[in-house]
Amino acid sequence: xxxxGRQVCDWHRLTALSWACLSRRTPHLRERRRMSPxxxxxxxxxxxxxxxxxxxxxxxxxYVLDPEYxxxxxxxxxxxxxxxxxxxxxxxxxxxxxxxxxxxxEAHVNSLLSMQPTVHPQQLLDIISEFLLLGLHPEPVFMAxxxxxQLLKLxxxxxxxxxxxxxxxxxxxxxxxxxxxxxxxxxxMRQRDIESVVKVLKEKCLFTVQQITExxxxxxxxxxxxxxxxxxxxxxxxxxMGIKQRDIVRSDFLQYSVTKIKQRHMYLERLGRYQTPDKKxxxxxxxxxxxxxxxxxxxxxxxxxxxxxxEEFEVFKKLLEREEEESESHVSEEEEEDEEEEEL
Amino acid sequence: MTYSVQFGDLWPSIRVSLLSEQKYSxxxxxxxxxxxVSAKLEHLGAKDFVKEAISPQELxxxxxxxxxxxLNYSPNLRxxxxxxxxxxxxxxxxxxxxxxxxxxxxxxASLLPVLALGLQPGDTVLDLCAAxxxxxxxLLQTGCCRNLAANDLSTSRTGRLQKVLHSxxxxxxxxxxxxxxxxxxxxxxxxxxxxxxxxxxxxVPCTTDRHxxxxxxxxxxxxxxxxxxxMLPMLQVQLxxxxxxxxxxxxxxxxxxxxxSHLQNEYVVQGAIELLANQYSVKVQVxxxxxxxxxFMDTFSFFPSCQVGELxxxxxxxxxxxxxxxxxxxxx
Numbered sequence: 034x035x036x037x038g039r040q041v042c043d044w045h046r047l048t049a050l051s052w053a054c055l056s057r058r059t060p061h062l063r064e065r066r067r068m069s070p071x072x073x074x075x076x077x078x079x080x081x082x083x084x085x086x087x088x089x090x091x092x093x094x095x096y097v098l099d100p101e102y103x104x105x106x107x108x109x110x111x112x113x114x115x116x117x118x119x120x121x122x123x124x125x126x127x128x129x130x131x132x133x134x135x136x137x138x139e140a141h142v143n144s145l146l147s148m149q150p151t152v153h154p155q156q157l158l159d160i161i162s163e164f165l166l167l168g169l170h171p172e173p174v175f176m177a178x179x180x181x182x183q184l185l186k187l188x189x190x191x192x193x194x195x196x197x198x199x200x201x202x203x204x205x206x207x208x209x210x211x212x213x214x215x216x217x218x219x220x221x222m223r224q225r226d227i228e229s230v231v232k233v234l235k236e237k238c239l240f241t242v243q244q245i246t247e248x249x250x251x252x253x254x255x256x257x258x259x260x261x262x263x264x265x266x267x268x269x270x271x272x273x274m275g276i277k278q279r280d281i282v283r284s285d286f287l288q289y290s291v292t293k294i295k296q297r298h299m300y301l302e303r304l305g306r307y308q309t310p311d312k313k314x315x316x317x318x319x320x321x322x323x324x325x326x327x328x329x330x331x332x333x334x335x336x337x338x339x340x341x342x343x344e345e346f347e348v349f350k351k352l353l354e355r356e357e358e359e360s361e362s363h364v365s366e367e368e369e370e371d372e373e374e375e376e377l
Numbered sequence: 378m379t380y381s382v383q384f385g386d387l388w389p390s391i392r393v394s395l396l397s398e399q400k401y402s403x404x405x406x407x408x409x410x411x412x413x414v415s416a417k418l419e420h421l422g423a424k425d426f427v428k429e430a431i432s433p434q435e436l437x438x439x440x441x442x443x444x445x446x447x448l449n450y451s452p453n454l455r456x457x458x459x460x461x462x463x464x465x466x467x468x469x470x471x472x473x474x475x476x477x478x479x480x481x482x483x484x485x486a487s488l489l490p491v492l493a494l495g496l497q498p499g500d501t502v503l504d505l506c507a508a509x510x511x512x513x514x515x516l517l518q519t520g521c522c523r524n525l526a527a528n529d530l531s532t533s534r535t536g537r538l539q540k541v542l543h544s545x546x547x548x549x550x551x552x553x554x555x556x557x558x559x560x561x562x563x564x565x566x567x568x569x570x571x572x573x574x575x576x577x578x579x580x581v582p583c584t585t586d587r588h589x590x591x592x593x594x595x596x597x598x599x600x601x602x603x604x605x606x607x608m609l610p611m612l613q614v615q616l617x618x619x620x621x622x623x624x625x626x627x628x629x630x631x632x633x634x635x636x637x638s639h640l641q642n643e644y645v646v647q648g649a650i651e652l653l654a655n656q657y658s659v660k661v662q663v664x665x666x667x668x669x670x671x672x673f674m675d676t677f678s679f680f681p682s683c684q685v686g687e688l689x690x691x692x693x694x695x696x697x698x699x700x701x702x703x704x705x706x707x708x709x
Contacts, residue, residue: 303396304389305381345390345693348462352397352693355464 128154136171181217203246216253252288275310284323394691402485405455409473423457449495486700490633496521500575508534510541567622579620583636617649627709633702660708
């Protein structure tokens with residue numbers, strides 16, 4: 034009996050190793066074939082040869098059905114911890130296999146299942162299916178879920194509604210991938226928050242529909258901005274810097290923080306290297322390109338565009354911060370005074 | 378303004394400094410508890426830039442040689458600034474223990490003309506365009522003025538000067554014969570008090586570039602004031618000439634402005650010297666201040682290419698100035 038016991042141990046080890054060896058040698062099997070645990074068991078039986086014959090008295094099927102065993106097996110292959118899953122093992126098995134059918138590998142499957150333990154695996158499967166239906170591949174979907182697990186909490190109804198709204202905005206299948214990567218919150222945000230952003234872009238900033246589409250595609254973080262701050266940024270670009278809608282979109286202007294924009298622009302302006310165009314859109318000096326102002330690193334900005342030193346820029350930033358603070362408090366003081374006057 | 382031509386690559390950093398908040402220094406009031414005040418200012422993190430500039434000089438081994446005359450700087454001036462790049466502000470001045478204000482906030486560069494003038498104990502001093510009074514106060518702080526005559530054409534501005542003296546200078550000094558405040562036309566001083574003073578400061582009205590860049594209304598650079606602007610150098614020459622005539626032979630004059638323009642700076646100095654030579658047969662020599670400049674190089678940015686005199690240019694690391702000054706010796 035002891036000998037048998039040893040052989041059983043060997044066999045388990047062998048199976049584990051065989052699975053690993055199989056995975057490596059048969060990557061295509063991951064994609065569309067059924068790789069349920071029962072199947073792999075048969076494969077290993079074939080592979081291992083003689084030693085298995087002796088252990089045929091051990092019933093493989095038994096251990097497949099044992100959830101505890103299956104949880105232990107996969108970690109020893111891929112070293113991942115797995116949390117407990119409440120639902121019935123057969124349901125879980127179905128979900129696992131469906132996910133694998135869709136093209137998620139074992140590791141990703143485990144990862145997905147452990148991300149939101151409160152979410153029912155079936156719901157998880159449904160929502161992932163929705164994402165795949167958008168034309169996205171498993172790998173990007175997995176990355177998005179990993180980055181923002183709250184996506185898994187969406188209902189399919191919410192998902193469908195949001196996708197159709199985004200499509201209406203011109204953000205079709207091809208663009209949704211970058212949206213999902215750049216700003217997954219686009220799917221989980223409140224509808225009215227998205228609408229207020231779009232409204233500002235359309236009605237206050239007067240972007241065309243195509244410009245809005247392009248903007249949202251290039252800078253999806255814009256969706257999450259406070260609409261009044263967005264409007265302020267736009268006005269700064271348009272009136273203060275003399276940049277029109279087309280260039281605002283092309284330069285990804287709206288993705289930069291107001292602080293950075295003001296620091297760099299006002300520094301250039303006070304150096305005499307940037308002028309606000311007059312009514313005819315003309316300046317006495319050629320203004321630097323927007324990309325050389327905002328897109329470049331600070332070092333490059335200082336070396337090439339501003340032609341100034343880092344220490345001077347540091348002092349300038351501090352002075353500007355103070356100026357802004359003081360003008361804000363001055364404005365609110367004035368407002369208070371106005372209010373007081375009105376009361377009289 | 379054609380300053381970009383005059384200053385070349387330096388212009389952008391000057392421009393950004395002119396358009397940004399000016400840095401102030403605290404001139405300690407020696408008439409109140411100056412040692413307490415100094416300690417308080419040090420505690421804030423500021424340093425006496427005069428002391429820092431002067432003291433390494435005194436430790437030099439070549440002390441058996443008497444220093445060149447231009448290295449005579451007015452004594453007893455204590456003036457604190459925050460370090461380079463530090464934009465901290467001084468708290469507003471307060472009344473000290475003797476009922477006088479503890480320090481006077483001013484642009485540190487404004488102290489340089491007074492330091493350069495090199496007052497010595499017992500000197501009779503004339504401040505020809507004294508208002509609003511920062512440099513006048515500094516002259517009194519040296520403790521060297523046997524008599525100080527402070528003048529400004531504008532009566533409203535001399536009013537301000539009086540207020541400053543009231544707040545900072547003890548009554549017995551103000552009300553005795555020691556200090557005299559007048560509102561006469563400075564150009565007349567040659568006739569009024571010719572050959573009278575040991576030291577004369579001519580800190581002329583100028584385009585006050587720093588303020589002009591900020592103010593929209595009634596800006597000296599606007600078109601409607603072009604004539605006034607063009608007349609300015611002539612006025613400045615006349616004032617400097619008057620100051621030179623009011624100096625005793627063998628005495629010294631410092632001419633200063635807060636403008637960057639050489640039309641108001643070097644041209645005026647050269648014009649006045651020529652005028653005095655041609656019309657009055659008075660010989661005036663410019664004194665070299667390059668040693669003096671070296672003393673203060675760590676605190677201020679100096680323009681390297683002045684033909685005569687020195688020019689402090691604003692820089693974000695040390696946002697003082699602009700301040701032009703030139704020292705002259707009226708030959709005996």
